[in-house]
Amino acid sequence: MNARTASEPTTMKNRTTSERKSARELVVTRTINGPARIVFEAWTKPELFKQWWVPKSLGLTLLSCDMDVRPGGKYKLVFKHGASEPMAFYGRYTEVTPPSRLVWTNEEGGEDGSVTTVTFEEQGGKTLVVLTELYPSKKALDAAIASGSTSGDMNETFEQLEELVGTLK
Amino acid sequence: MVQSTHARLDASFAALSDATRRGVLEQLGRVDASITELAERFDMTLTGMKKHVGILEEAGLVTTEKVGRVRTCRLGPRRLEDETAWIERYRRLWDARFDELEKVVEQLKRKEKGNERKDRK
Numbered sequence: 001m002n003a004r005t006a007s008e009p010t011t012m013k014n015r016t017t018s019e020r021k022s023a024r025e026l027v028v029t030r031t032i033n034g035p036a037r038i039v040f041e042a043w044t045k046p047e048l049f050k051q052w053w054v055p056k057s058l059g060l061t062l063l064s065c066d067m068d069v070r071p072g073g074k075y076k077l078v079f080k081h082g083a084s085e086p087m088a089f090y091g092r093y094t095e096v097t098p099p100s101r102l103v104w105t106n107e108e109g110g111e112d113g114s115v116t117t118v119t120f121e122e123q124g125g126k127t128l129v130v131l132t133e134l135y136p137s138k139k140a141l142d143a144a145i146a147s148g149s150t151s152g153d154m155n156e157t158f159e160q161l162e163e164l165v166g167t168l169k
Numbered sequence: 170m171v172q173s174t175h176a177r178l179d180a181s182f183a184a185l186s187d188a189t190r191r192g193v194l195e196q197l198g199r200v201d202a203s204i205t206e207l208a209e210r211f212d213m214t215l216t217g218m219k220k221h222v223g224i225l226e227e228a229g230l231v232t233t234e235k236v237g238r239v240r241t242c243r244l245g246p247r248r249l250e251d252e253t254a255w256i257e258r259y260r261r262l263w264d265a266r267f268d269e270l271e272k273v274v275e276q277l278k279r280k281e282k283g284n285e286r287k288d289r290k
Contacts, residue, residue, distance in 0.1 A: 016267055018260035020252065023200055028260065030267040034274035038281075042273045052269035058262070129267070138200050145255045 023138035028131045036122040039129065040099035043118070044069040054079065070096055075104065112140035184228035189213070190221050194230060194244065201243040204233075 016030045032039050042048045046067045054062045063078040063086055076090040088108060095103035100120050106113040114133040121128040135141040184190055189211055196202060196210065208218035222242055225231035232245035 014267070014271070016260055016264035018256050018263065020256060026256070026259065028263045030263065032267065032271055032274055034271075034278055038274050038277045039270070042270055042277065048273055048277075052266060052273050055262075055265035055269050057265050131263070139198070142198075145252050 020141070021132075024135045024141055026133040026135075026141070030129050032127045032129055033125075034127060035125060036099040036120040036127045039120050039127045040102070043102060044096070044098070053077075069093055069102075109140075109144075112136060112143060114140070114144075180228040181230065184224050184230055187221070187224075190225055193218075193221060193225065193242075197231065197242055197244050201241055203239045203241055205239070207242065 014031045014033070016028065018026065018028045021027045042052065044067070046065050049067065050062060050065050053065075054060050060079045060081050063080050065077050067073075067075040069075075071093060073096075074090065074092045076088060078086050078088045080086045089106065091105035091107040091113070093102070093104045094115070095101060095117075099122075102118045102120075104116050106116060112135065114135045117132045117134070119130045121130070135144065185194075192211060193207055196207065202210070204215060204218050204222060207213075207222070208215050211218065213221075222231060222233060225242075226233060230244070231242050233240050233242045235241075
């Protein structure tokens with residue numbers, strides 16, 4: 001009985017949650033099977049970051065990825081979907097505290113851009129990742145959501161995902 | 170179908186024909202608010218504001234939710250449905266992303282273990 005309970009976590013997929021925590025905030029959480037040190041490394045080394053940030057199911061190609069991970073350092077990611085024009089996402093890191101905390105700005109959205117804070121909390125060899133996107137106003141977050149849902153179609157189309165990615169990075 | 174659309178339009182126009190109610194919508198576009206806050210802001214009695222919010226709610230322009238003793242008003246409900254769907258898509262994107270991250274972390278863990286073994290020799 002005990003052995004069975006103990007073996008369960010390895011077979012069960014970790015759950016990802018998302019919620020609009022306040023008028024200006026979106027929060028995503030997920031536990032990753034690995035120490036915070038390694039999760040932080042995968043998040044801050046470009047050659048590792050490139051391997052996971054753009055899941056294949058998105059249908060996007062990452063054309064370039066420049067990351068200067070230190071306080072004040074800039075980043076710039078350029079994506080392409082099919083024959084569409086490339087999209088650039090950029091900003092700068094404002095806090096880099098290995099292995100527990102990372103904060104960056106999202107400047108492609110201009111004044112309405114969000115600030116992303118990621119915290120890594122290690123518990124028994126696993127890491128709880130909490131990602132918060134703080135928008136400057138309720139209106140800015142409403143607009144980000146509206147731009148991704150105006151088509152009214154609930155299908156997970158590429159266009160919608162593209163817009164989604166746009167709000168993320 | 171056509172009739173219900175007409176009925177809804179009528180309700181919307183009726184709701185929007187009042188300056189206070191238009192003001193309430195504008196205010197809720199900026200930030201969610203309780204009936205008490207709205208009453209204060211528009212210098213009105215609680216009963217008066219309840220009536221206005223009721224008309225906006227009937228027209229589907231506003232939704233209210235009672236938590237404890239406070240009734241919070243926000244724009245909705247159409248927007249709310251959209252928002253729920255969007256947040257679910259947002260979750261799925263992150264879920265896919267974290268699944269990939271987990272694979273990278275797994276590789277790094279294995280590599281580290283391999284190095285440890287080598288170090289011991």
